[in-house]
Amino acid sequence: MPLTFPAHLAPVLALKVWRPRWCDGVALSTGAVAPDVAYLAAGPDGRTFADTHTWPALFWWCLPVALAYAAVLGAASHVGWDWLTHTDDWLRVLFGIDWSRVTGVAWWTVSDLTSTVVGSALAVVLAARLGRRGERETDGLALPARRPTLFWGVAGLVAVAGAACVAALPGATLLAPTGVRLIHVAGLALLAGGLAVKVSSRGRRGVWRRTAERTGTGR
Template sequence: MPLTFPSHLAPVLPLKLWRPHWFDGVALCTGAVAPDVAYLVSGTRFEMGARVHTLGGALWWGLPVALAYAWLVRRVVAGVAVHLPGGRLFGWPGYAALGGVRHPWQVTVCSALIGVVSHVVLDRVTHSARWAYALGVDPGTVRVAGLDWPLLANLTSSLACGALVCVLAVRAARRGQLFPDVPAAAPPDRPGMFRAVALAVVALGMPVLPVLPAATAPAPYGVRLLHLMALGTILGAWAAGRRSAGPAVVPTTTRLDEKQRQPG
């Protein structure tokens, strides 16, 4: 499978840039990663297997997870965004505006479902051996630098999709497409505190990952690592915010037509 983040965002980001008022961008992105969240419980009695990577799983697993993660992202994004590296290139501080953007519930739900379905479809496409046959080769005989076809296809798709996401993010920042109608009241940054706490959380968690169930499988290990890094940034932002002069006030929109115009 392509990397959960950022590669799985590749199918949904163009939709948001194409028609900003049609979609909830946060729900699109959380939906696009939601199926892989199930890897957190791989190897336990709660393991769900491939059921979550189906169209049916999009309803009973993907949608609730996507909505929960979208709520969390909007709660923490301001404190995290101002501390991320590459702020000028990617325009991270502008993402603080996401905390104040709200969409009609039907827009958010539909966007989350589209994100989940995009994940399932992308996995099916990249897992298929038809690409090898289309290139005139037998996938069972393909080996490049010691990599067989499934691993080679996953790495290639991950790199290609990840590169596309980075290009789109930089392009949107340079063109001023990040929330032009929403004031971004970002909290003061305290990079020293943020980095100290974030690195401490990751350092403490890294020795735990190899002893968790199914730790030798790439997908569970990768998803758990992403969550550990996310936890580190969230706690780092929380610690930095507690030492700031005051809480950030992120304006919210109230009119329905204004909500529909927001690209967040």
């Protein structure tokens, strides 16, 4: 199957680029990775408590996890893409090709690597395009001050602590659950860094206001 991040984001980022006003990009991206969130609670054998990669799971698992209507579409892209890479039945139905019998190679051994490389490359390109569009839309607006030392310092601490926790969880030697867990740790670390900068910026503005009020320069 394609990697949770960034390969599985390719279909939903393409939709966001094509119709930017239709859906929320965060909800789409959250939904696209929702089926794999169950790996956070995977056991020592790598098995999850239930199969979250099924169409019914879009509603009893993916929707509650993502907490957004557009996330169902993102999650559907994940389940659908995994189905295409997990089984060669669709090749037999559409093209009359029995891949495993003709090639002697399991379909997933080819489709996993191909879909991961293509999906990851496409996701990076689409994310960069959306980022440039966002820069144009915020041109001229007052943006928060950048504090890279604080941001990366906090993010680094959270990442190290999170990685240590991941290493102690069941199934830590298995690629799938550990990879998904590390992706979540990375996201949490970046979020913590952003929050630290935001809180620090608010504190600085408060100090500036109080100083201005005492000196009369704020009038």
